[in-house]
Amino acid sequence: MxxxxxxxxxxxxxxxxxxxxxxxxxxxxxxxxxxxxxxxxxxxxxxxxxxxxxxxxxxxxxxxxxxxxxxxxxxxxxxxxxxxxxxxxxxxxxxxxxxxxxxxxxxxxxxxxxxxxxxxxxxxxxxxxxPNMLNVPGENLPKVSHYYKDPHFYASQKLAVIGASNSAIDAALECWRKGSEVTLIIRGPEVGQRVKYWVRPDIINRINEGSIQAYYNSNVKEIRETELIIETPEGIVHLENDFVLALTGxxxxxxxxxxxxxxxxxxxxxxxxxxxxxxxxxxxxxxxxxxxxxxxxxxxxxxxxxxxxxxxxxxxxxxxxxxxxxx
CATH class of the missing domain: 3.50.50.60 (FAD/NAD(P)-binding domain)
Structure with a gap:
């Protein structure tokens, strides 16, 4: 040897x-x-x-x-x-x-x-x-992924993106531009400060104009076949959903x-x-x-x-x- x-x-x-x-x-x-x-x-x-x-x-x-x-x-x-x-x-x-x-x-x-x-x-x-797991019921469903590859896969689908870092924001923008109905679920009060400086204004503008919906200070409590249960400052939200990208690091x-x-x-x-x-x-x-x-x-x-x-x-x-x- x-x-x-x-x-x-x-x-x-x-x-x-x-x-x-x-x-x-x-x-x-x-x-x-x-x-x-x-x-x-x-x-x-x-x-x-x-x-x-x-x-x-x-x-x-x-x-x-x-x-x-x-x-x-x-x-x-x-x-x-x-x-x-x-x-x-x-x-x-x-x-x-x-x-x-x-x-x-x-x-x-x-x-x-x-x-x-x-x-x-x-x-x-x-x-x-x-990946950092969410540790919530339904995380093992086939509709959930902790890795993102190609936006084409999510075209014409209701997509929830969990996270506020570069990977989550890139995925949200790319998938929205390919025709996804995108919702961002962010644990903190804002889009991450470390997001690429040329990307962060883009996502903020898309959120402000209503093209991408965002829930701040919110957490996913459960993932179901056709919906998500989200805990928000305003209360529990039931969100219609086809796919989940849990890009939490x-x-x-x-x-x-x-x-x-x-x-x-x-x-x-x-x-x-x-x-x-x-x-x-x-x-x-x-x-x-x-x-x-x-x-x-x-x-x-x-x-x-x-x-x-x-x-x-x-x-x-x-x-x-x-x-x-x-x-």
Whole structure:
């Protein structure tokens, strides 16, 4: 069995950046990704446009050229795919890591397709896999989805969109423009302040003119086959409904992190324990990279401010290898 210097769990932009840096520095590495290349980006809405400009999404100073200043999903898929293929990165796709165990010699990593040994492991799995659940009756009905893909599906349908962030607002506007009868259900008093600055006025205008109905300071209490039960400041509302997009955000796989022995803060933020100078967790040789570092603060880390993690981690691994050589 080949022994790796580092195994990278997650083939998103930051996992790819880690692989690039490991290859440049001559480390024996492998990226293991449970889906396609940049799986999370692949599952973004078809028409999604990034908040960041293209140069802020670049990794390893490889130019990212897009038609507009802010690239779209299909351009990002093309960019990261070409980085993987042109650099011949070692990446196993559609392979899920199921267990990472620490031992005296390093780590044993078991996936659904193989077994690996590595001196170090980098967890770069993001947070897009587990939606924040509403925990209301009817949430498991087929009409309910926590992921949004294409507005055409909801044309001529009564659609409820739950949430006030970028994903919810984008979905509401796109579906309305394709002919959906859209209702927004927002827990707080207003559309989220972090909504893209060129989108927020659009949704507010649509609400004000009555094209999209919005319930503020409201919560869904129950989802039924043909209606929603909504608790509003004015009382209970029965809303006729065909489909529900519950776009209330996502979270890291905390159970997986805890199974690896990574300590999490006891408060609601669930921040993982790691050294910001090295990105190494409380488990020696186990590193975190990318948005997963923020715990429930999923707005804290992005591609643009976490791509540096690759160089930080690989530098620490090389420093340890050098110390072992001279000891």
């Amino acid at each position: 080949e022994r790796l210097d580092v195994l990278i769990v997650g083939g998103g932009p930051i996992g790819i950046a880690c692989g690039l840096e490991a290859k440049k520095k001559g480390l024996r590495y492998l990226i293991v990704e449970k889906g396609p290349i940049v799986n999370s980006l692949f599952n973004y809405p078809i028409n999604m446009q990034f908040f960041s400009s293209s140069e802020r999404l670049e990794i390893d100073e490889i130019p990212f050229i897009s038609k507009e200043a802010k690239p779209k999903r299909n351009e990002a898929l093309e960019y990261y795919r070409r980085i993987v293929t042109s650099n011949q990165l070692r990446i196993h796709l559609f392979e899920k890591v199921e267990d990472v165990s620490k031992n005296e010699d390093g780590f044993t990593v078991r996936s659904d397709k193989g077994l690996y040994t590595a001196d170090n492991v980098i967890i770069a799995t993001g947070f897009y896999d587990l 996502y979270m890291p796989d905390f159970a997986f992190l805890e199974a690896l022995g990574i300590q999490l803060s006891k408060d609601e933020k669930r921040l993982p324990n790691y050294d910001q100078d090295t990105m190494e967790t409380n488990v020696p040789g186990l590193y975190l990279a990318g948005v997963i570092c923020g715990g429930m603060e999923t707005h804290k880390w992005f591609i643009e401010n976490s791509r540096i993690h690759a160089k930080i981690i690989v530098s620490d691994i090389l420093q340890k290898k050098a110390q072992e050589t001279h000891s």
